[in-house]
Structures are given as C-alpha cells and as structure tokens.
Amino acid sequence: MQMPVIDMQGIWSQYREVVIHKDLSFQVQPGEVVSLVGGSGSGKTTLLREILGLLRPTRGSVRLFGTDLHDPDPIRQRDIRRxxxxxxxxxxxxxxxxxxxxxxxxxxxxxxxxxxxxxxxxxxxxxxxxxxxxxxxxxxxxxxxxxxxxxxxxxxxxxxxxxxxxxxxxxxxxxxxxxxxxxxxxxxxxxxxxxxxxxTHDIDTIYGLGSDVAVLAEQRILIQGSLDQVVALDHPVIHQFFENHRNRSAA
Amino acid sequence: MGTPLLVQNAGEVSLSGTWTLVSLMASDQDPRRALAALGQVQGWNLLGVERLDSAAAVLLWRTWGRRWPERLEISPTLRATLERVADLPPEPPAVRDYRDSLVGRVGRLTLSILRNMLGLVELYGRLVLDLFFLCRHPRDIPWKEFSANLYKAGAQALPVSALVGFLIGITISYLSALQLKTYGADLFIVNILGISIIRELGPVLVAVLVAGRSGSAMTAQIGVMRVTEEIDALSTLGVSRTIRVVLPKVAALTVAMPLLVVWSSASALLGGALAAFWQLDFSFNYFFSMLPKAVPIANLWIGLAKGAVFGFLIALLACQFGLHVRPNTESLSMRTTASVVTAITLVIIVDAVFAIFTRNLGMPS
Known part of the structure; x- marks a missing residue:
C-alpha cells in the first residue's frame, strides 16, 4: 500500500474553551481529490491550516508525505513545505x-x-x-x-x-x-x-472536480467517500448540506 | 524519492529515474553540468524516466537547443509535458522597466508634487464647504470623532512632549549659560530662553513630534481604510468621508497643537530654569518674574498661532496622503513616509514665512 500524502491521527484542536476537533483522523492517498465540507464554524479552515502547519493542533500528529510536519529540523520543515x-x-x-x-x-x-x-x-x-x-x-x-x-x-x-x-x-x-x-x-x-x-461550500465545485467528500461535523470527520456514498448517509448535517443536490437529482 | 540518472552510450543518451526540480536539487552530481557536458548526441532515450516536471522539461528543451531531437524515444505522457514547453510563445514577457531617465524622473516628481498640491487645495475646499454645511445642520457635527481624535492626538501626546521639551530646555539653558558666563551677561539667559522657546522651538518641536506621532497614524489609518474599502463603505452608507473622517482629524489637531505647544514650552522653560539655577544660581522666583519683562506677550500669541497652523497643515497633509493610498502594501508604506516627511518640511517652510511676516512683532524694545 502507498504511503498517504496526508495522515492526521488523534487530532484535538482547542481554542480557549471551544473544542473544534475531537480525536479527528484524516487520511488522503496520493492522487486523490478530497473536498472538505461542513457548516460554518465546523473547523474546515482550522483543519486546512493545520495541514499547512500554520496552526499546531493541541494534540495529535500531522504527517505529510510520511514526515512529521512539526519536525524540529528547519531544513526538513522547509522541504516538506516545498x-x-x-x-x-x-x-x-x-x-x-x-x-x-x-x-x-x-x-x-x-x-x-x-x-x-x-x-x-x-x-x-x-x-x-x-x-x-x-x-x-x-x-x-x-x-x-x-x-x-x-x-x-x-x-x-x-x-x-x-x-x-x-x-x-x-x-x-x-x-x-x-x-x-x-x-x-x-x-x-x-x-x-x-x-x-x-x-468548499459549492456543490458544483465538488461535482465539477469529481472529487471525494469528507464531511466535518460533530468535531470529527463524519464520513469520507465518494459523493454518492456521502449523500446516501442519513444524517442531519448531510441532509442540510446536500438538500439542493438531492432536489436537483430528483428533478 | 528517485534521483535523475543519465547514461551516455555510443552517442545515445538514456535518461532514467525521477527528473523533477526537487530531485535535480537533491542530486549529488549536478545534472545540469552533465547535460551541458554532452558532446555530439545522435539520439535520446527517455523511456526510463518515471517522472518529468516542467522545470526538468525546460532544462531538456534548452539542452536540445529549443527543438525536438532527431531521434527521440519517449512515452506519450512525457511527450505531452515537453510539448507544453515547446508550445510556449518565443517572445519574452513584457517586464515593466523600473529604470527612468533623469528628465523623466524630474518630470514625474514635479507632476506628483503638483498633483498633491491640487489635491490639498481640493480637500481644503471640500472642508470649507463641509463647514458651511455643518453650520446649517449642526446635528451632523461629528463631536464623538472630534473628541476621540483630540484625546488620541492631544492628551496621549502630553507625556512625550513634556519630556522632550524639558530635556531640550535643560540642554539649551546649560549651553547658553556656559557662553553667557564668560561675558558676564548672565541676565540674558531669560531673554534667550524665553524668546527662542516660546516663539520658535516650542511650536517647531511639537510639530515634528506630532507629525511623526499623529500624522503617520492618520495616514496609515485612512490608507488601510481605503485598502479595505471601508472609505467606500462609508460613502455608500451616505456618510461623507470628509465630514466623518477628515474633518474631525483636522479640527482636533488644529485645536490640540496650540495646547501642546503651551504645555511643551512650559516644560522647556521649567527645564531651562532648573539648569539656570544649577549653573548661574538664578532662583526660580527670579527667573519667572523676569520672564514677562524679557518676553513681550506677542511672542506667546505667535507661538500659539504657529501651533494652530502647523496642526492644521499636518492633519490636512496626513489625510490627503491617506486618501490617495493605492491598494497595496508598498503604496501604504510609501505614502506614510511621504506624509511625515512632507509635513515636517512644510512646517519648516511655513515657520520661515512666519518669521518674515512677524519680524517687527514681539521684540523687546
């Protein structure tokens, strides 16, 4: 099996008293296209900034290309970012x-x-x-x-x-x-x-890219899979987010 | 991560491994030199290359003299990458020329000075019209903004202007006392300090301080408001940007500056009296009872008038420069610098004009 490009395990993110991510795990394999969706304030941007290394999660490990993102060696850090x-x-x-x-x-x-x-x-x-x-x-x-x-x-x-x-x-x-x-x-x-x-918030973008979807809700990745798999899941967040999409498919 | 490999075999060059920017940089022997050192090459074999990115493709294309080699064995994917390089338009991109001839530079500078002067006149005219408007609609007078600016530019500048005034007062008094003692003209210390501080040093010193402190802050604030389109947002809400943003700043500084001048001059005189006490054994009582006799009251009025004019100029310039910031970081920093430098220069020029027109006023007879 190939090494995942992004490998986040046991991520806890906390901003003062607010817990944004609770024991979140997220993996992306090489060549995949993954859309992170979720309501406002569900921590999408926080997760993205943690992948970039702009933010450090309170707990948990972030590995990119198999290397720890917060490697103390500045040269190795720079090489990952490149x-x-x-x-x-x-x-x-x-x-x-x-x-x-x-x-x-x-x-x-x-x-x-x-x-x-x-x-x-x-x-x-x-x-x-x-x-x-x-x-x-x-x-x-x-x-x-x-x-x-x-x-x-x-x-x-x-x-x-x-x-x-x-x-x-x-x-x-x-x-x-x-x-x-x-x-x-x-x-x-x-x-x-x-x-x-x-x-993204835009279903057309997800559609157009033909991308997989990872739904952020309840402080974790609720589900990660193809658009059809995700839409099939019965969950209020997904109902809300993909309502228009369903209506359109039905029509 | 693979490395770029290059094998030359009887005129044919075979490349294999990973040819990417990262692998080229990581490779021990410089592949650029290896490619440049190749002599006559009959054919190229790229079948063993696993990955080729555009940086490596450009390198190869340049090695080939910007045309396809006669014999080339290559997979279709790699060919597509190389074709993108081959399809590039040959002309170089238009890179803006930042250099400028002397004539051009002088012309541009003159034009920008004229433009700024025109802008100043325009802003001044706008403010006068706004004042007329406010006279008829007193409910629209921005008291809150005025008071906030008065506090920021005036009250918060009190400690620093007192400190600077006090130290300058001590220095001038000390140095003058040393000279006067040799002539036995000790008494004139009061005249020297009184006239120079109240009439000249106080206003100019405070103007320089305020230009650096409040002028730059005003330019930066209005500039950022322009960058973030807040100024436009105000206009769309039907709020005049000159009444709400410019006028309170100009009015507040025009009012605050004379007060700061008095405050700072007083502090400088206190410092001067202290140094006179140490050096010449003048009592405070004597120093301050001599002061009104040595310094006609006109000097105080001149100092106050200067303060008001300088304050007005600094704020007007700061707003004018702020309102014309273009939406990028470079312009913001340039405009802020220009605002402070222009304000200080203009203050000194206006001070000279004041000196000429008030030459017959306030001299002890």
Missing part, C-alpha cells in the same frame, strides 16, 4: 510584486535556477492557468477577481507540488468563471497528477 502548494481564498498575492515576480518568487527562493530558466517556467505556469504573457507585467491591484485566482494558482503550482490545498477556490467568482476555474484545476490535476484537498 512539496505543497496553497491557494488562499483571497489569493494572498504579494501586492508589491508584479504578476511575474509573484510566480517567480518561490522559484527564486530555491536559489538553484537561473533567470532564463525561471522566465520559461513562469511563462509555462502562466500558460497553464490560461493567462497571456502580457499579463505578467501587471500588478495584483490591477487584476480582476478571476485573474487573481489564476495567478495565485500559478504561484501555488510554481514548484509543481505533490499536494495542492485550496481554500474556497470558487468563492467570489461568477458561475461561468467558477466553472472554468474548476475545469482548469481538474485538467492540471490530470496532467501533473497532484493530490488536491479543498475547502
């Missing part, structure tokens, strides 16, 4: 840098590639997210919402990570753009073969 890419909800582009420099930033940080090499890679990433070379000179403030997402995706993909994390990838996009963006992620996933974990 194998994952994150798309923040608002893009989190460096506002003082141009599109080109934003995408080149992680590549330059490696201190391994020469500028010509970086230029071709940046162009390649721009082409991957279907932006044109002329957009490279723009500043983040000059971009539309959809373009910000694309540039942020290009930056997240700059190092061709094995694991891509997406926080509400389609929030703030109109339906057509959001469909295109989902299609783009799906194609890239097929081409490069990375593992994807995303937080």
């Amino acid at each position: 194998r994952l890419g994150m798309l923040f909800q608002q893009g989190a582009l460096f506002s003082a840098l141009s599109v080109y420099d934003n995408i080149a930033f992680p590549l330059r940080e490696l201190r391994f590639l020469d500028e010509d090499w970086i230029r071709e890679l940046v162009l390649l990433k721009l082409a991957m997210v279907e932006l044109e070379p002329k957009h490279a000179a723009l500043m983040p403030a000059e971009l539309s919402g959809g373009m910000i997402k694309r540039v942020a995706l290009a930056r997240a993909l700059a190092l061709e990570p094995e694991l891509l994390l997406l926080d509400e990838p389609t929030a703030g996009l109109d339906p057509v753009r959001s469909q295109n963006f989902v299609q783009l992620i799906k194609e890239l996933q097929r081409a490069i073969g990375f593992t994807v974990v995303l937080v």
Whole structure:
C-alpha cells in the first residue's frame, strides 16, 4: 500500500474553551481529490491550516508525505513545505510584486535556477492557468477577481507540488468563471497528477472536480467517500448540506 | 524519492529515474553540468524516466537547443509535458522597466508634487464647504470623532512632549549659560530662553513630534481604510468621508497643537530654569518674574498661532496622503513616509514665512 500524502491521527484542536476537533483522523492517498465540507464554524479552515502547519493542533500528529510536519529540523520543515502548494481564498498575492515576480518568487527562493530558466517556467505556469504573457507585467491591484485566482494558482503550482490545498477556490467568482476555474484545476490535476484537498461550500465545485467528500461535523470527520456514498448517509448535517443536490437529482 | 540518472552510450543518451526540480536539487552530481557536458548526441532515450516536471522539461528543451531531437524515444505522457514547453510563445514577457531617465524622473516628481498640491487645495475646499454645511445642520457635527481624535492626538501626546521639551530646555539653558558666563551677561539667559522657546522651538518641536506621532497614524489609518474599502463603505452608507473622517482629524489637531505647544514650552522653560539655577544660581522666583519683562506677550500669541497652523497643515497633509493610498502594501508604506516627511518640511517652510511676516512683532524694545 502507498504511503498517504496526508495522515492526521488523534487530532484535538482547542481554542480557549471551544473544542473544534475531537480525536479527528484524516487520511488522503496520493492522487486523490478530497473536498472538505461542513457548516460554518465546523473547523474546515482550522483543519486546512493545520495541514499547512500554520496552526499546531493541541494534540495529535500531522504527517505529510510520511514526515512529521512539526519536525524540529528547519531544513526538513522547509522541504516538506516545498512539496505543497496553497491557494488562499483571497489569493494572498504579494501586492508589491508584479504578476511575474509573484510566480517567480518561490522559484527564486530555491536559489538553484537561473533567470532564463525561471522566465520559461513562469511563462509555462502562466500558460497553464490560461493567462497571456502580457499579463505578467501587471500588478495584483490591477487584476480582476478571476485573474487573481489564476495567478495565485500559478504561484501555488510554481514548484509543481505533490499536494495542492485550496481554500474556497470558487468563492467570489461568477458561475461561468467558477466553472472554468474548476475545469482548469481538474485538467492540471490530470496532467501533473497532484493530490488536491479543498475547502468548499459549492456543490458544483465538488461535482465539477469529481472529487471525494469528507464531511466535518460533530468535531470529527463524519464520513469520507465518494459523493454518492456521502449523500446516501442519513444524517442531519448531510441532509442540510446536500438538500439542493438531492432536489436537483430528483428533478 | 528517485534521483535523475543519465547514461551516455555510443552517442545515445538514456535518461532514467525521477527528473523533477526537487530531485535535480537533491542530486549529488549536478545534472545540469552533465547535460551541458554532452558532446555530439545522435539520439535520446527517455523511456526510463518515471517522472518529468516542467522545470526538468525546460532544462531538456534548452539542452536540445529549443527543438525536438532527431531521434527521440519517449512515452506519450512525457511527450505531452515537453510539448507544453515547446508550445510556449518565443517572445519574452513584457517586464515593466523600473529604470527612468533623469528628465523623466524630474518630470514625474514635479507632476506628483503638483498633483498633491491640487489635491490639498481640493480637500481644503471640500472642508470649507463641509463647514458651511455643518453650520446649517449642526446635528451632523461629528463631536464623538472630534473628541476621540483630540484625546488620541492631544492628551496621549502630553507625556512625550513634556519630556522632550524639558530635556531640550535643560540642554539649551546649560549651553547658553556656559557662553553667557564668560561675558558676564548672565541676565540674558531669560531673554534667550524665553524668546527662542516660546516663539520658535516650542511650536517647531511639537510639530515634528506630532507629525511623526499623529500624522503617520492618520495616514496609515485612512490608507488601510481605503485598502479595505471601508472609505467606500462609508460613502455608500451616505456618510461623507470628509465630514466623518477628515474633518474631525483636522479640527482636533488644529485645536490640540496650540495646547501642546503651551504645555511643551512650559516644560522647556521649567527645564531651562532648573539648569539656570544649577549653573548661574538664578532662583526660580527670579527667573519667572523676569520672564514677562524679557518676553513681550506677542511672542506667546505667535507661538500659539504657529501651533494652530502647523496642526492644521499636518492633519490636512496626513489625510490627503491617506486618501490617495493605492491598494497595496508598498503604496501604504510609501505614502506614510511621504506624509511625515512632507509635513515636517512644510512646517519648516511655513515657520520661515512666519518669521518674515512677524519680524517687527514681539521684540523687546
């Protein structure tokens, strides 16, 4: 059996008196696409931040690619982080840098590639997210919402990570753009073969990506499986979340 | 994790293993050098490559001189990766040129100064109109914001302005006393301290302090409000941003500055009297009874007027710079710096103008 990309065991997260996760376990196998869903305040973003290492769970272990995320060795920590890419909800582009420099930033940080090499890679990433070379000179403030997402995706993909994390990838996009963006992620996933974990509220995104679903409720992962398996489960949270979906299927 | 392997066999190069950015970096012998060192190559065999990412694909493509080699054995997946590199448009991306000629720079600077002056006049005009409006609708006067700003820019600045004033007073008095003693002109210490502190040092010192303290805070606050679209939110709620945001700050600083000037000057005179007591054996009683005779009252009015004008200028500049922050971190920091630097420069220029126009006032006869 392959080593899971994400392996979280016995996670307890507590913020002051509020327990967010209670003995939660979560595993993602290589090449899987998993959507984390759940009501507001169910701890989806907290879980994502724990996978990224931005937050440390109160108790429990987080292993990425078989290595402990909180390894004391800074070099090993950095190496793990270089194998994952994150798309923040608002893009989190460096506002003082141009599109080109934003995408080149992680590549330059490696201190391994020469500028010509970086230029071709940046162009390649721009082409991957279907932006044109002329957009490279723009500043983040000059971009539309959809373009910000694309540039942020290009930056997240700059190092061709094995694991891509997406926080509400389609929030703030109109339906057509959001469909295109989902299609783009799906194609890239097929081409490069990375593992994807995303937080979303949008059933169409889950559908479009053809992803598995992990439902966060009652401070744990209620169920993790294909969309059909999850919808079949009889549970109030699932009824509430997938109601529209059922209605649509019925119609 | 695999490593990139390269074997050259009778003109044919076989690659195998993992060819990714991570594995290239981790590899002991630099594959870049190995690729560059290849001589004449008849054919390439990439069938043994398990993974090829775009960084390695770019490397190969460059090694091949940006065209497909004549003999290439490769799996369809890897070919697709390489095709993406091959399909790249050949022209380089337009990278913005940040360099600028001298003429261009002078021109841009002049234009930006003119633009800022125009903006200042505009904002000033807006405030005057707002004042007319508030006279007719006194219910809309933003008392709460005014009082909050008065507290932040005035009351909270009391300790630091007292401390700075006191120390400057001691220093000037001490240094002057040393000089005056050699001439036996001890008595003039009161004149020197009184006129210089009340008329000149007090207002300018407080202006510099307030520009650094409150001016920068105002620019940063309004700037962040612009970045987060709070200013726009105010407008959509039907609240005038000049009445609610700019006017209270300008009014509060115009009122607070003269008070701070008096406070700071008093503290400086106290420090001066203390140093005079140590150095020249002047009693406090003597020092302060001499003060009104040595310093005509006009000097106090000039100092107060300066304080009000400086306060007004600092707040107006801070708001003007804040309102024109563009939504990025770089612009915010640049504008905040520019606000403080411009405010201090302008204060010194206006101080010089004051000196010219009040040259006949307040001198002891």
